Every structure is written in C-alpha cells, then in structure tokens.
Amino acid sequence: xxxxxxxxxxxxxxxxxxxxxxxxxxxxxxxxxxxxxxxxxxxxxxxxxxxxxxxxxxxxxxxxxxxxxxxxxxxxxxxxxxxxxxxxxxxxxxxxxxxxxxxxxxxxxxxxxxxxxxxxxxxxxxxxxxxxxxxxxxxxxxxxxxxxxxxxxxxxxxxxxxxxxxxxxxxxxxxxxxxxxxxxxxxxxxxxxxxxxxxxxxxxxxxxxxxxxxxxxxxxxxxxxxxxxxxxxxxxxxxxxxxxxxxxxxxxxxxxxxxxxxxxxxxxxxxxxxxxxxxxxxxxxxxxxxxxxxxxxxxxxxxxxxxxxxxxxxxxxxxxxxxxxxxxxxxxxxxxxxxxxxxxxxxxxxxxxxxxxxxxxxxxxxxxxxxxxxxxxxxxxxxxxxxxxxxxxxxxxxxxxxxxxxxxxxxxxxxxxxxxxxxxxxxxxxxxxxxxxxxxxxxxxxxxxxxxxxxxxxxxxxxxxxxxxxxxxxxxxxxxxxxxxxxxxxxxxxxxxxxxxxxxxxxxxxxxxxxxxxxxxxxxxxxxxxxxxxxxxxxxxx
Amino acid sequence: xxxxxxxxxxxxxxxxxxxxxxxxxxxxxxxxxxxxxxxxxxxxxxxxxxxxxxxxxxxxxxxxxxxxxxxxxxxxxxxxxxxxxxxxxxxxxxxxxxxxxxxxxxxxxxxxxxxxxxxxxxxxxxxxxxxxxxxxxxxxxxxxxxxxxxxxxxxxxxxxxxxxxxxxxxxxxxxxxxxxxxxxxxxxxxxxxxxxxxxxxxxxxxxxxxxxxxxxxxxxxxxxxxxx
Numbered sequence: 001x002x003x004x005x006x007x008x009x010x011x012x013x014x015x016x017x018x019x020x021x022x023x024x025x026x027x028x029x030x031x032x033x034x035x036x037x038x039x040x041x042x043x044x045x046x047x048x049x050x051x052x053x054x055x056x057x058x059x060x061x062x063x064x065x066x067x068x069x070x071x072x073x074x075x076x077x078x079x080x081x082x083x084x085x086x087x088x089x090x091x092x093x094x095x096x097x098x099x100x101x102x103x104x105x106x107x108x109x110x111x112x113x114x115x116x117x118x119x120x121x122x123x124x125x126x127x128x129x130x131x132x133x134x135x136x137x138x139x140x141x142x143x144x145x146x147x148x149x150x151x152x153x154x155x156x157x158x159x160x161x162x163x164x165x166x167x168x169x170x171x172x173x174x175x176x177x178x179x180x181x182x183x184x185x186x187x188x189x190x191x192x193x194x195x196x197x198x199x200x201x202x203x204x205x206x207x208x209x210x211x212x213x214x215x216x217x218x219x220x221x222x223x224x225x226x227x228x229x230x231x232x233x234x235x236x237x238x239x240x241x242x243x244x245x246x247x248x249x250x251x252x253x254x255x256x257x258x259x260x261x262x263x264x265x266x267x268x269x270x271x272x273x274x275x276x277x278x279x280x281x282x283x284x285x286x287x288x289x290x291x292x293x294x295x296x297x298x299x300x301x302x303x304x305x306x307x308x309x310x311x312x313x314x315x316x317x318x319x320x321x322x323x324x325x326x327x328x329x330x331x332x333x334x335x336x337x338x339x340x341x342x343x344x345x346x347x348x349x350x351x352x353x354x355x356x357x358x359x360x361x362x363x364x365x366x367x368x369x370x371x372x373x374x375x376x377x378x379x380x381x382x383x384x385x386x387x388x389x390x391x392x393x394x395x396x397x398x399x400x401x402x403x404x405x406x407x408x409x410x411x412x413x414x415x416x417x418x419x420x421x422x423x424x425x426x427x428x429x430x431x432x433x434x435x436x437x438x439x440x441x442x443x444x445x446x447x448x449x450x451x452x453x454x455x456x457x458x459x460x461x462x463x464x465x466x467x468x469x470x471x472x473x474x475x476x477x478x479x480x481x482x483x484x485x486x487x488x489x490x491x492x493x494x495x496x497x498x499x500x501x502x503x504x505x506x507x508x509x510x511x512x513x514x515x516x517x518x519x520x521x522x523x524x525x526x527x528x529x530x531x532x533x534x535x536x537x538x539x540x541x542x
Numbered sequence: 543x544x545x546x547x548x549x550x551x552x553x554x555x556x557x558x559x560x561x562x563x564x565x566x567x568x569x570x571x572x573x574x575x576x577x578x579x580x581x582x583x584x585x586x587x588x589x590x591x592x593x594x595x596x597x598x599x600x601x602x603x604x605x606x607x608x609x610x611x612x613x614x615x616x617x618x619x620x621x622x623x624x625x626x627x628x629x630x631x632x633x634x635x636x637x638x639x640x641x642x643x644x645x646x647x648x649x650x651x652x653x654x655x656x657x658x659x660x661x662x663x664x665x666x667x668x669x670x671x672x673x674x675x676x677x678x679x680x681x682x683x684x685x686x687x688x689x690x691x692x693x694x695x696x697x698x699x700x701x702x703x704x705x706x707x708x709x710x711x712x713x714x715x716x717x718x719x720x721x722x723x724x725x726x727x728x729x730x731x732x733x734x735x736x737x738x739x740x741x742x743x744x745x746x747x748x749x750x751x752x753x754x755x756x757x758x759x760x761x762x763x764x765x766x767x768x769x770x
Binding site: 083122124126127192341364366368373399406408420421443445463464465467469487 | 565569646
C-alpha cells in the first residue's frame, strides 16, 4: 500500500500540474466515446459522421423550400494539384482535411487555415487520402508509405509515428481509421503484389498494436488466396459490440487458377469484435473474384422493418453490381439484387451470394464484363434516408474487357483489363424490395461524389461535370446546383455552427462550404429555438 | 537518357503514376499500358507525353500533375525505358497481343454485322470501314469497335425565337449545352431555355454492349480484321 502510494502520489501531482499547464483555455473537449455515439449538430467526428455509415444528418435548416437561396459561405484552397478525396472531420469548430502527405486544420466558420502539416517525402503510392480520425485531441493520419501518424489537433505537431505495414513489400494506406473507445482501427491497401490483407487495432496513446485480424492465410499457403485489403472505414454497432468491415479483392487479381474456391475472406463483409479482433461472422459478396471488385463499400447499418419484421440490418451497394441487405446480428442474407448492368454471374446461391460464371473469368481473347473494374459502386459514400426508406448510391453502369493468359503470371495483377464505356447515375433503392424508385442522370463519365441526406428531405451529391447538386430525396428532382469547375472526389458532410447550417463539398484541391444567406439562417435559427422551447422562459411566442 | 534520370523517374512514377498505370508502366487499375501506347511510341523527348501529364485528360480520368520540368523529364525517360524493355522481351509478353485476338470466326462475324448486330445500318465494309484493319490492329481495333469514344455527337438547338443552330456537341450537363459551329464558334445555352436534339452515333455501340456474347465480339473482330 505504502509503495503504491509512493508511486501514485508524485504521478498524480505531476498529472495535475501538466493538466493545469496544457489544458486549453477554450471549451474544446476533443472527441470522446459519447460524441462518437451521438455526434452533436456542430460536429462530424468520424469518416461517416456517426457509426452507422448512413451519412444522414438530422439537420433541417436547409430545406427543399429554401435551398434555392443557398450560396457559397467560403472556400478553402489547398493549393495542391492532388485532389481532395477525404471526408472532412469537424470537431470544436475546426475542420481537418487531407491529401496524401498533407493535413490542414481549417476554421469551419471562415475557411481560413489554422495549421498545415506536411509528412516527409516518401516513395509510397500517392493515390488518395480519405481523411483523419480523432480521439480526444489527437488526430490519426495514414500515409502513402503505410505509417500511422498521431498529431496534436491543436497545432499539427507529431506525437508519434508508427509503421502499420511494410511499404517495401507493396502496401500503402489511404484510409481514415475507425475509433471505437480506445481502439484506433486501421486498414491497408496493396493488391499489386500477393500480400495478406489485415486490420490492426492500435492503442491511441502509445501506438502499440492491440490486435491484428488477417483476411487471408499466410502468403505462400498452397491453393490459398492472398489479398483482402481493408482500405475503407468500417462501421460499428455499439449494442452488438461488432465492427463491420469490407475486404478487398484476392491476389493474383485477374487470374484465379492458383486460388481455387471462394478465397475467404476476400471480397467479404466481416463482423469483428472491436476489443479482440475475433471474427463473429462473414458474408461474401464476390466468391472467387477475378475482376478486382473489392467489397469495401460502406456497410450501412439500419434498424427498421424488413417485410414486416423489425431487423438490425446491414446494407451494401457492392462494387460487383449487387445490392445486399443482411441481418447484421448473424450475417444472414435478407435480399440480394443487382442495381445496374451485371453479366458475370449464374444467379444467386442459397446463402444469397452471386455465383460467378467461369466463362466470364478473364481470358486470352477477352471477356466483355459488366460492370468494369471500377465497379457499379466504389469508395463513393452512399446515404440512407429512413423517412423514405431509400438507399441512395452514386452508381456507375459500365462495361470493361478482361484479359488473362499464362504469360501474365500469377503475381499481382496477372492480366489486363480496359474500361469500354461508363456513365453515372444517382439511384434511390427501396431497401425492402431492391427496386430502384428513381434515378438521376449524373452525366457521361465518372462522378466521384458520394451522397448525403438530411432530415428536411434533401440529398446532396455531385455530377460528372463538377456540379454540386441538391435534390429532393423523395423523387430525385434537382432543386439547386452550382458548378465547382473541377472533379468532385469526396462525399459531402454537413454541420451547424452559430445557428447556421453548412454543407461542405470539394472539387479538385478546393473545399467549399455552402449555406443559406446569414440573415436567413439567423432568422430560421431563432424561429427554430423558439418553436422548440429553448427560449420559452420569456413566455412570449414570436 | 542517363540511368540516373531513369531511376529518379521510376521513383516518381511509383509515387504518382503506378496505381493506375502499374509500377512497370504496363497497366494497373484503370490506366492503360504505357509500354504499348501509340502516344508513347510517337513521343520524342516528351512532346506527346508532357501535355498529357501537365494538363491531364479529365474526360478519361487522367488527372493533371503540377510538377517541375526536371521531374517531368525524368518521368518521360522512365516511360521510354520501360517501353523499350517491354518491346525487347522475347515471346510471352504480358498484356494483349494482336495474336491473342484471333479466336473468332470471320464468317459468323459477317453474319452478325449484317444481321443481329445491325452494324450495316450505319457502316459499310467498302465505305467507312474500308481498310479499317490496315489502320487499326489488335486491342486498339477492338476498343474502337466496342465503343468509338472519338466519334463526335451533333446537336441541333432550337432557340425560343424558333431559330435553329447546329454543330458539334461541345458540352452537355443537366444545366448547360454547348456546340461548336462550322466556323469553330463556341456557343452555350441553359438547358431550360432551349430545346435540343442530339445525334450521338456512338450510343448505338453502347446499346449493343448488353447484347453481345463474347463469341459475337470475337467473331466481329475476326470479320473486321479481313477488311484490309
């Protein structure tokens, strides 16, 4: 006892002293578990906003009736030729955005830069950065050479820098980690080599590995696949204490000969315990994939009725062209349907998984495949609107040709494929039937913008020409648009600060914040407070 | 071309280009094989490659890269070095060779051309397709056959006054249409203020993509390759 106190007291005193010295003078609290479970209106504290992956906001200041008056509040220029592909994070009035090797802290009220962090030059793939994660006042940033860097959110200084995977072997990282309590859950990219995909849980304080889950057996296992990378942020159900994660394609990519069978757990949706990394269940959207169709698209969690029965569901619009509704307690398939042109399967098996047609595997003389390698969906975030029961996804109907021959080998890509044709449409899928209730043409070519819905009945997205769009969620009609002059590669977010709702989108290296005119927003905010009784002490209706 | 330049170009290529074009420039996710590229083959000292890198090809998903001249020179040196290496590989070369695309039946392809494919309603082997196999080979021919993205669409715009303007379709999204008239003049309108009709011949090819069997594609290729 005495000895314990003798250690504890000085430590405690030191901690108090540190707390007094370094505590910020503001009300800033950073991120805690409560905020992640129930993000306040003035925050967007995780990649998807909240843990559900619905990218839906309860905010209602901007409505179908007034959205025509929405305009630019501010723009932030990164000054980089690299495109913004991140989902901005917003905590305590500060936005955090990234491109590979770069993080900015930006004032969410004005759009001016607070600090800019540059990671040292490195030889990793500089293909994209999807943003930072935050725990307390620490940021977690993944790098092209597969490191995880912990930064102080106040000033962008480095706290620690650890290696997640060996970039010399061909790994790289782009994703935003998922924070669950004291776990920083980080995934990897890398299908140019035959490598094992895995997820790691990292201690937010020390950077030590808490657990590691491997998607595939050790590389070199006979007749087994490699691959199954983990490059998109998963979702979390706190009641079931399960995280849901999509895994990438098998390797070799286009040649399946050396990896007979289903190739578990590639192209899969897995449910893991966030404290141990133990697998609870798995569902495989693409058994024995030979077309590079990662199943990493957001696993959206929805509680609601399915055919008259209350269910805890998981929905995914997968890259291979199929839309799935699963029971997320056990992985049982409730609905499997296509949401655009698909020609590679022989139908669906008893577990709800598509059955790949062997005649549609890449071949020497080519196979015409729908969708193409980029897929019918990809990294673009979908959105779920509970009021209408619509799953809204930026889809990309497409055809490609796939080739493979012995000379292409059994390592990495092991073949060649080429896009033939593609177009972009926003689709609103009725999750109970899989029927597409409406589509909105987004133009020829690719739209990189995901979708955001709000409780007022609005959907925000972007088209292939670089227009930001506000649509009516019920029928997909355009209510507002603005040209941004560039390619939109990030999914929209929204927040409310000082009584004003902002929609944040990006194009190329520029971030845009859209809002109603200040006077309009102020009036609406005041009315909103009055009608909700916040000002009711005055007793006077206004 | 110095080894040092090639090496530094290779390092830059890995960081910026390899995801789409492959680490060895032989093709990766979505980006073409540069070692078989006609543009690369026709490039002298960067005259063809550099504009593509500097300005991008946004319509094809190729971003622009704002890089110093020394980096660009290194990239060009690396790409040429990779193309030379790939071309000198004897037999068993990765990627798609002309010889890979010879599995079709020309007679069956001809029947498809005049029959189910309805190709003959727009094309003629003695007209626009005369000698097509002399001008294009292998994968390049097949991709043009499947979707000729270079074919421009035409548009006729009817103004509120009733006047009509026609030309090559220059731009179209939900809100704006634009054309370039025969004198090269660019004109645009808000889509909600005019009526317009677009004639896009390539769309007939897109409509066929969902109807082809792989054998149809191979047979059509065999037939087109007889048109010399």
